[in-house]
Amino acid sequence: MTTNGSSYGSTTAPTALAASQQGEAPILGARKKILVLGATSGIAEATCRIWARQGASLFLVARNADKLAAVAADLRVRGAAFVDTAVADLDDTEGHPALLAHAINSLAGMDVAYLAHGVLGDQTAAEQDFNTAAQILHTNFVAPVSLLTWLANYCVQRHAGVLAVISSVAGDRGRKSNYLYGSSKAGLSAFLGGLRNRVDREGVTVLTIKPGPVKTAMTSTMKGSEKFADVDKVAQTIVNAVDKRVDNLYVPFQWQPIMFVIRNIPDRIFKKLNL
Amino acid sequence: MPPTTPPNGLPDAPAPFESWGRYPTYQAKVLPVHWQNDFPKVAAGIHDGALPVGMGRSYGDSCLLKDGNLLVTTSMNRLLSFDTTTGLLTAEAGITLGQILDFAVPLGFFLPVSPGTKYVTLGGAIANDIHGKNHHVAGTFGCHVTQFELVRSDGSRRLCSPTENPDFYAATIGGLGLTGFISWATLRLRPIVSRMIDYEGIQFHGIDEFLDITRQSQHVEYTVSWVDCASTGKNFCRGVFMLGDHSKVPAELKPSPEPKLIFPFDAPGFALNHTTVSLFNTVFFHKQIKARVKALQDYEPFFYPLDKVLRWNRLYGKRGLLQFQYAIPWENAREGTVAILGEVAKSGLASFLAVLKAFGDVPSPGLMSFPQPGITLALDFPIKPDVTFPLFERLADMTRDFGGRLYPAKDAAMTASQFQTFYPQWEQLARFRDPLITSSFWERVTGDKLAL
Ligand SMILES: Cc1cc2nc3c(=O)[nH]c(=O)nc-3n(C[C@H](O)[C@H](O)[C@H](O)COP(=O)(O)OP(=O)(O)OC[C@H]3O[C@@H](n4cnc5c(N)ncnc54)[C@H](O)[C@@H]3O)c2cc1C
Numbered sequence: 001m002t003t004n005g006s007s008y009g010s011t012t013a014p015t016a017l018a019a020s021q022q023g024e025a026p027i028l029g030a031r032k033k034i035l036v037l038g039a040t041s042g043i044a045e046a047t048c049r050i051w052a053r054q055g056a057s058l059f060l061v062a063r064n065a066d067k068l069a070a071v072a073a074d075l076r077v078r079g080a081a082f083v084d085t086a087v088a089d090l091d092d093t094e095g096h097p098a099l100l101a102h103a104i105n106s107l108a109g110m111d112v113a114y115l116a117h118g119v120l121g122d123q124t125a126a127e128q129d130f131n132t133a134a135q136i137l138h139t140n141f142v143a144p145v146s147l148l149t150w151l152a153n154y155c156v157q158r159h160a161g162v163l164a165v166i167s168s169v170a171g172d173r174g175r176k177s178n179y180l181y182g183s184s185k186a187g188l189s190a191f192l193g194g195l196r197n198r199v200d201r202e203g204v205t206v207l208t209i210k211p212g213p214v215k216t217a218m219t220s221t222m223k224g225s226e227k228f229a230d231v232d233k234v235a236q237t238i239v240n241a242v243d244k245r246v247d248n249l250y251v252p253f254q255w256q257p258i259m260f261v262i263r264n265i266p267d268r269i270f271k272k273l274n275l
Numbered sequence: 276m277p278p279t280t281p282p283n284g285l286p287d288a289p290a291p292f293e294s295w296g297r298y299p300t301y302q303a304k305v306l307p308v309h310w311q312n313d314f315p316k317v318a319a320g321i322h323d324g325a326l327p328v329g330m331g332r333s334y335g336d337s338c339l340l341k342d343g344n345l346l347v348t349t350s351m352n353r354l355l356s357f358d359t360t361t362g363l364l365t366a367e368a369g370i371t372l373g374q375i376l377d378f379a380v381p382l383g384f385f386l387p388v389s390p391g392t393k394y395v396t397l398g399g400a401i402a403n404d405i406h407g408k409n410h411h412v413a414g415t416f417g418c419h420v421t422q423f424e425l426v427r428s429d430g431s432r433r434l435c436s437p438t439e440n441p442d443f444y445a446a447t448i449g450g451l452g453l454t455g456f457i458s459w460a461t462l463r464l465r466p467i468v469s470r471m472i473d474y475e476g477i478q479f480h481g482i483d484e485f486l487d488i489t490r491q492s493q494h495v496e497y498t499v500s501w502v503d504c505a506s507t508g509k510n511f512c513r514g515v516f517m518l519g520d521h522s523k524v525p526a527e528l529k530p531s532p533e534p535k536l537i538f539p540f541d542a543p544g545f546a547l548n549h550t551t552v553s554l555f556n557t558v559f560f561h562k563q564i565k566a567r568v569k570a571l572q573d574y575e576p577f578f579y580p581l582d583k584v585l586r587w588n589r590l591y592g593k594r595g596l597l598q599f600q601y602a603i604p605w606e607n608a609r610e611g612t613v614a615i616l617g618e619v620a621k622s623g624l625a626s627f628l629a630v631l632k633a634f635g636d637v638p639s640p641g642l643m644s645f646p647q648p649g650i651t652l653a654l655d656f657p658i659k660p661d662v663t664f665p666l667f668e669r670l671a672d673m674t675r676d677f678g679g680r681l682y683p684a685k686d687a688a689m690t691a692s693q694f695q696t697f698y699p700q701w702e703q704l705a706r707f708r709d710p711l712i713t714s715s716f717w718e719r720v721t722g723d724k725l726a727l
């Protein structure tokens with residue numbers, strides 16, 4: 001899809017969402033109710049396995065039905081109390097309200113929303129073609145803003161909830177090798193910062209997750225991947241951060257000082273670097 | 276600074292891929308396969324041959340394809356269903372046996388058959404129809420695989436079981452990955468009540484004592500022996516016979532801790548020589564001070580003593596190691612074992628890991644399965660170009676003359692004529708081969724190059 005002409009929906013909370021909020025404020029204990037957007041991504045899957053072992057209830061959203069079915073089956077076998085799924089293209093912002101209402105109804109409430117979808121995109125193509133660039137921005141920035149707007153309002157009404165969102169260290173500074181991906185994540189990080197500032201006093205946590213390169217099982221044979229972070233450790237760190245209601249998370253934590261340095265390299269030097 | 280997630284595209288630069296023996300090493304393109312339906316899609320873009328691989332724990336070139344494409348399955352590790360009444364577990368083929376244990380042991384279930392490392396995949400275990408310390412009672416791994424899905428490069432998918440597509444079922448168990456891509460499989464797990472093993476270690480002095488203990492321990496589920504192959508004279512063929520049964524005393528089924536040690540570098544060439552191995556063997560033999568010890572032991576050290584040190588294959592240095600494993604039928608088992616161990620002792624090349632075991636007569640459903648009733652011996656040799664290969668060839672010829680055969684999963688050196696004598700069924704397997712799939716091993720031992 002392109003960003004041209006698509007409408008981003010109305011700004012009032014849909015009644016279905018309002019109606020689905022019942023019961024008292026959830027406790028982030030073992031039986032969390034978790035909505036996962038982009039559930040077939042490597043990091044999301046690893047995180048969900050830990051939640052499943054804890055006996056959480058999960059609602060999984062992804063684009064591909066076969067992949068989603070395999071991930072859902074795995075989480076059921078691993079001990080999730082309840083797993084439901086919906087096949088959806090999250091680029092379709094118009095579909096968001098109905099999708100979220102359906103998910104929250106299915107879970108009978110929601111304690112955590114975990115946004116893990118995103119695309120790396122083709123930087124070289126995006127440099128030549130605005131439509132490619134717009135697509136990356138739409139998937140990584142506009143669509144999350146749409147989802148988070150609904151989800152934040154839902155949580156604010158309940159005075160509870162954690163919105164855990166995967167951004168990226170790449171958003172901390174634009175680099176020539178992937179500045180479209182980076183700028184979409186920079187926008188997302190800034191949005192999350194502002195959203196946190198707004199909803200924190202309402203009892204809602206916004207967790208910005210900035211992973212460095214992660215070794216998922218699929219990259220384990222790639223050159224240099226020995227130095228990548230282990231996806232299961234990254235997942236455990238994310239689970240802990242959700243429980244502790246952390247605001248910002250660099251995983252692994254070493255990326256925090258690294259990015260501090262990278263952010264502070266003067267442009268006159270930075271522009272000469274091949275990053 | 277690399278991107279947060281690895282590129283979704285496939286890496287196109289060939290990279291060296293090492294099998295466990297680290298010999299030979301070939302350049303190949305490594306293509307990770309993440310999902311059950313990926314194989315035909317990936318295959319569509321390949322014109323220079325492909326081979327599915329798991330953890331690369333085969334020693335030689337059966338998990339290698341020179342200048343071809345290695346379809347690495349390890350991210351396909353999802354559990355698809357588990358029935359706690361029957362123990363039937365269905366999982367994607369890239370799951371490792373260790374990952375299965377992590378899931379199943381706390382629920383009171385164990386693998387029906389396990390090799391000497393837990394770092395192998397379900398698909399790899401089927402493709403080599405692996406055996407364990409319980410072969411004499413349980414048969415091979417394939418005996419416990421009730422069904423699996425085989426995906427071919429043309430996009431066709433077959434459910435294979437003893438009753439559905441039984442020909443593909445038989446060809447794929449022990450089929451060296453050549454018949455197609457195993458996407459998922461169903462395995463029958465066995466119940467346990469404790470993590471612990473009732474262990475017994477018995478010293479033996481010579482082959483006859485080994486055979487006596489073997490006869491007397493037919494009722495014990497797990498039996499295996501370590502043999503000192505560096506000693507001659509009165510210590511010839513001494514060793515430690517190890518027996519184990521799952522403890523019947525119910526206990527808490529805790530999950531396993533993670534291994535910590537990683538062998539950090541390639542050892543220099545002289546690290547494993549006759550002297551150090553003899554020394555090790557003497558210490559190992561006498562470590563067990565009494566002729567007989569009994570103990571309650573956790574299953575991890577019992578089954579996987581070497582897994583505690585990840586990448587211990589570096590101990591053999593950069594040149595790598597050659598493994599030699601034979602199975603010789605009962606009528607020649609004693610004579611053959613004495614002759615081969617004698618030849619090894621004479622060569623001055625000592626094997627640090629020498630494992631002796633009796634195979635039972637439970638038939639495997641697989642066409643090309645390695646085990647047969649008799650004795651099996653596995654030896655690891657550091658590669659010394661002028662010495663190791665000629666020795667290996669002599670040992671392989673002796674094995675053939677005793678009516679035995681070698682294990683393709685552990686091989687990097689047997690000749691085409693040796694292989695074809697060992698496995699006359701190879702031509703039948705060739706008929707089931709997926710046209711896109713081949714391996715360096717297969718090309719070496721059959722001369723059957725991919726027609727591309
Ligand atoms: C320390 C150690 C101890 C061992 N002990 C034993 C033992 O006691 N008994 C024993 O029998 N073996 C033993 N082995 C050998 C090992 O069990 C086998 O080589 C096993 O097959 C390795 O599995 P893998 O996942 O690493 O497969 P790989 O080595 O990567 O591949 C093995 C074969 O499986 C095929 N394959 C893998 N996945 C698929 C798939 N999805 N579809 C189709 N084909 C596939 C490959 O093409 C290849 O032919 C041992 C190995 C080590 C390193």
